[in-house]
Amino acid sequence: MHWRDVSITNGPRPVSVPGQQALYGSTATRQIEQWAASTLPHHTLMSRAGLSVARLAQALQPHARCIWVACGPGNNGGDGLVAATHLHRGMQARGSKFHVVVTHLPNDGARLPADALDALQAARAAGVVFSEEPPAHFDLAIDALLGIGRIRPPQGRLALCLKVLRDSSSPVLCVDLPSGLDADTGTLTGEAGAARAGERHTLSLITLKPGLFTGTGRDAAGHVWLDDLGIAPPQSTPVSAWLGMQPTQATARLHASHKGSFGDVLVLGGQGIGVSGAGMTGAAVLAGRAALHGGAGRVFVGLLEDDAPHSTPWDPACPELMFRRPSLLLESDTLRNACVVCGCGGGTAVAALLPRVLSTARTLVLDADALNAIAADASLQTLLSLRRDRGRSTVLTPHPLEAARLLGSDTRQVMADRLKAAQTLADRFGACCVLKGSGSVVAAPGEVPIINASGNAALATAGTGDVLAGMIGSALAPLKLVDEQMQDRVASAVYQHGWLADHWHDTGHAGELSASRLAARVRPLAG
Ligand SMILES: NC(=O)C1=CN([C@@H]2O[C@H](COP(=O)(O)OP(=O)(O)OC[C@H]3O[C@@H](n4cnc5c(N)ncnc54)[C@H](O)[C@@H]3O)[C@@H](O)[C@H]2O)[C@@H](O)CC1
């Protein structure tokens, strides 16, 4: 997904909104909805929602002959019924070949909410066709089964309709949320919506929800649209997360600048094949290259467990990188003054360096094996936690498994609530935490988390995380940071990393995305 895909339907054209967009979870959205409903005539919100859905449906498939509207037992289903009534009227006017079919699934035993009941009666009165089963063929489906209500595992006809929607090769427009998606966490209930065949759109109502942008949310939601239904959330409603869509253009450098103006990055990692037999030198080199292209004035690379003590390592593709023995770097002022990126391909050798690095580095990015070593050693965790009180800044860049190790949990629990996992790590260690993956979460102690809007699965290839660590290193190197700036700065680097993948083919014959090609495309961030 790209920021252009987040469009506002409450106007004649899509609106691009660089910067940050507020996301509200289900509790905050309900508060806003209840406050708005109390100030408006009965049925206003559902009328606006249904009309907006119908308009977007028409815009997406103007020549559709059959539109299937799957309506659930709550107000999400009510929105679908209002949309079906509008679409039915529009299609009736075009002739007998055009029709809308509604499958309505009332809640066993429970009564429909009043708004949804009104919408059902209006649809029946308008002559909308109802069917127990989905039609054999449809040109567009509207998924109005479940919204932000409490969800139970789907069974029976509900499960069947969800499966038809999931497997549909025709476009699907989801009302408010893909049914079964948790608005707060981006997890899907049961099998609902797991595999996606055709084009998907989601029209989010009143607010954008965090779950649309992280975990499985992005695959389930497809292109995300917003209609605020004319409601501006009250200032008092707490934002649940920000959607990070930072601009990526670099500003021109001052003429009177020199390499010292842009800071040093020191990469410690890249364990040689040596004793362990597992060489990961490339990881440190990738981080170093990314830091260099990201604008660092000087980049030093300290390779761990050097194989051939008398050889001089260098990177022919990037001879600007300065290789140093880690023992020299650990004793030098560079450790104190540079932004240290530690752990990319660090293997087992990195653990021995960490006490000194954690105690001394001014600004520190901890990645991969450095995180694994800290997860396994309580004394390193203590040193990490002490850094903030000592005025030092730290960024953690775990993928979900590394996050699980640090939290003493498992990947499933991390993925069940990515925002919470990232925030817990940030608060526990007094560090900025980037929980990587689809919709990376950038959390900082006491701050509202940012969900990154850029990136795609082309990044799921070895070494792109090392590139990200180097990019964050160069983004932080020139700055004497206060903590609030740090989260935004890190989020900008994360955004650029994903943006490069989203725009990979914009400039022609680049070949497929690989970590080394990605590193070569990195550019300095603004500011
Ligand atoms: N009330 C209003 O005025 C507005 C409501 N809106 C819509 O209302 C939605 C929220 O409505 P609701 O709170 O009614 O929630 P839902 O529409 O998500 O429905 C929840 C209902 O589904 C049932 N359910 C959940 N899992 C089930 C399962 N596995 N099998 C059978 N039944 C199951 C629940 O028991 C509950 O009755 C929003 O997502 C949005 O689409 C918006 O249109 C804005 C205006």
Ligand SMILES: Nc1ncnc2c1ncn2[C@@H]1O[C@H](COP(=O)(O)OP(=O)(O)O)[C@@H](O)[C@H]1O
């Ligand atoms: N499906 C995806 N969508 C967006 N970003 C992704 C996706 N898969 C991977 N990435 C990004 O690619 C990078 C991979 O990092 P990591 O897992 O540490 O790999 P490695 O250790 O091989 O470098 C992270 O920045 C992650 O957010």
Ligand SMILES: [K+]
């Ligand atoms: K829905």
